[in-house]
Amino acid sequence: MKNKKILIIAISIVLIVIGISGWLLVKKEYKDMSYNEFIKNINQSSIDEVRIIDDNILYVRLKDNKITYKVPNPLKDGFKEYLLLKDIKVTLGNTSPIQKSFQTIGVGLVLIGILWFVRKGSSDNKQVIVDANKRNVNNNSVVKFSNVAGNNEAKELVKDIIDFIKTPDKYSELGARMPRGVLLYGPPGTGKTLMAKAVAGEANVPFYAVSGSDFIQMYVGVGASRIRKLFNKAKKSEKAVIFIDEIDAIGKVRAGKASASNDERDQTLNALLTEMSGFNDNEGIVVIAATNRIDTLDPALLRPGRFDRQIEIGLPDYNARKAILSLHAKNKPLHDSIKIDDIAKDTVYFSGAMLENLMNEAAIITANNNEKAISKKHIDKAFYTVIAGAEKKDRSNITDIDRKITAYHEAGHALMTKLLLPDNIISKVTIIPSTRGAGGFSMSIPKDRMYQSKKDIISNIKVLLAGRVAEEIIFGLDGVTTGATNDIEKASNLIKDYVVKYGMDNDFGIFNSESANINDSTIIKQCRNEIKKAYGSTKEILEKNKDFLDSIADMLMEKETITNDDIDSIYA
Ligand code: ADP
Ligand code: ZN
Numbered sequence: 001m002k003n004k005k006i007l008i009i010a011i012s013i014v015l016i017v018i019g020i021s022g023w024l025l026v027k028k029e030y031k032d033m034s035y036n037e038f039i040k041n042i043n044q045s046s047i048d049e050v051r052i053i054d055d056n057i058l059y060v061r062l063k064d065n066k067i068t069y070k071v072p073n074p075l076k077d078g079f080k081e082y083l084l085l086k087d088i089k090v091t092l093g094n095t096s097p098i099q100k101s102f103q104t105i106g107v108g109l110v111l112i113g114i115l116w117f118v119r120k121g122s123s124d125n126k127q128v129i130v131d132a133n134k135r136n137v138n139n140n141s142v143v144k145f146s147n148v149a150g151n152n153e154a155k156e157l158v159k160d161i162i163d164f165i166k167t168p169d170k171y172s173e174l175g176a177r178m179p180r181g182v183l184l185y186g187p188p189g190t191g192k193t194l195m196a197k198a199v200a201g202e203a204n205v206p207f208y209a210v211s212g213s214d215f216i217q218m219y220v221g222v223g224a225s226r227i228r229k230l231f232n233k234a235k236k237s238e239k240a241v242i243f244i245d246e247i248d249a250i251g252k253v254r255a256g257k258a259s260a261s262n263d264e265r266d267q268t269l270n271a272l273l274t275e276m277s278g279f280n281d282n283e284g285i286v287v288i289a290a291t292n293r294i295d296t297l298d299p300a301l302l303r304p305g306r307f308d309r310q311i312e313i314g315l316p317d318y319n320a321r322k323a324i325l326s327l328h329a330k331n332k333p334l335h336d337s338i339k340i341d342d343i344a345k346d347t348v349y350f351s352g353a354m355l356e357n358l359m360n361e362a363a364i365i366t367a368n369n370n371e372k373a374i375s376k377k378h379i380d381k382a383f384y385t386v387i388a389g390a391e392k393k394d395r396s397n398i399t400d401i402d403r404k405i406t407a408y409h410e411a412g413h414a415l416m417t418k419l420l421l422p423d424n425i426i427s428k429v430t431i432i433p434s435t436r437g438a439g440g441f442s443m444s445i446p447k448d449r450m451y452q453s454k455k456d457i458i459s460n461i462k463v464l465l466a467g468r469v470a471e472e473i474i475f476g477l478d479g480v481t482t483g484a485t486n487d488i489e490k491a492s493n494l495i496k497d498y499v500v501k502y503g504m505d506n507d508f509g510i511f512n513s514e515s516a517n518i519n520d521s522t523i524i525k526q527c528r529n530e531i532k533k534a535y536g537s538t539k540e541i542l543e544k545n546k547d548f549l550d551s552i553a554d555m556l557m558e559k560e561t562i563t564n565d566d567i568d569s570i571y572a
Helices: 002-026 035-043 079-085 097-139 152-166 168-172 192-203 222-236 260-277 318-329 340-346 352-368 376-389 400-420 454-475 482-500 520-544 546-559 564-571
Strands: 030-032 047-052 057-062 068-072 089-092 181-185 207-211 240-245 285-291 309-312 425-430 441-445
Touching (some): 035 057, 152 309, 207 222, 222 260, 400 454, 546 564
Parallel strands (some): 207 240
């Protein structure tokens, strides 16, 4: 391939050289001759040929020497006949026949040379397209799991999807219905698109992407037909990943009133749902959609057979940020003074995209300063560029005090779980906000039991209240926040069932108040009393264990996400 290219270039150059030298060969030196001398030469019959090119000059060749002379044109009527009568060859126009033929050859050769070049160019282009197509078929998405840092849980959750794309028969033979659709949800810039590409890359299949926002403001029917075209294209590749970014734009919960744009959205959405239910189970086509707003999605999209696997892609915690920063620092020379750990610490609530942006901006600033390695001051400068460019709704400007509040709140839940429900496994405590809830969250897996005892229910209520209690212990009665909203709602429901349904309240006794018409205020009073009691007891317990509370909160502020083992290491 490369040799052929060189050969073609060489041939073209040779042709052009031949052409030009041919041209130069006939292009002779001219000497001036006066009109008088010219007449003398005519009279001596020593002139062989006269060329009349324009009104100014005659080109004159003598019989005995090969030099061409330039003679002023007398512009006389009958001049040509006069010359012809003297047996002189007369040509009109600019070249002699020999010169003309030489020039024709020269020009021709140059043209052929140019043609070679052009053809070479276009055939090269063709090659590129073919190559690209080949790449499409063999390895469309070159993104691999190794390009996605962090997001380990999400990676785990898409592994079998990749396996399914590769060997759908393995699943269909067992009657397993793999999800046709996977919904990735989470804040912008957290790597949802990247993850979808990595699925295609790992499965080694083509990646077809559209964005829901492309479909807004289209004429009715256009969106639907584009969806069908997209799926047809994907089906032609047999196996593929279809990616729909910003699916909320077409899959928003239907707003009551029908309007033209709603009609269009419905048609697009219906086309999508129809196409998705149109695959056979053993086809290796998977649709991956992404959204920042799972709460606004039409529930029709989330039903079985549609986007029934929903995976949260959250903001990276400290360790994930370290991994993402390292990945994007790989090809960038860092000054020895730079520690990735420190940058990771300073970038709480940054998304993956912001971290990538940070490293890139730092590299640009370094290059602008004509320096060879990225140093701390470049990172600091880039930091402000990234923060300033970030959207308001980003959490990157969450204050330290808010982090501290969240840390104590979550530490309260975690510690109380440890103390009251030691059989529960705390899988994750984090101060990184999730898209589904506010602030941070703690996740604990209760021991699998058929029944819940009275003690368990009260313990659960205390665990729920522990967030608010911890806030009160640290920040005072006036310092508590709205962060406990959800906890209070859950605790209230639990206590209501405790009193009203389960017949567990000693004072209230065994009686389902929903069966009779008992005064509401009595129930409310009873529930409030119980909650108050639970709150007081929780406060007592947490105050007694304040050292642990502090340690867990500190660890949370440092690491942002901690596990059961981390808490055990403090507690031991
Ligand atoms: P989303 O689709 O969630 O809005 P993208 O996938 O478009 O986010 O991410 C934008 C860019 O941010 C990626 O191309 C990548 O450079 C960087 N990025 C985001 N998350 C990660 C991650 N987990 N690992 C590595 N790079 C990431
Ligand atoms: Zn809470």
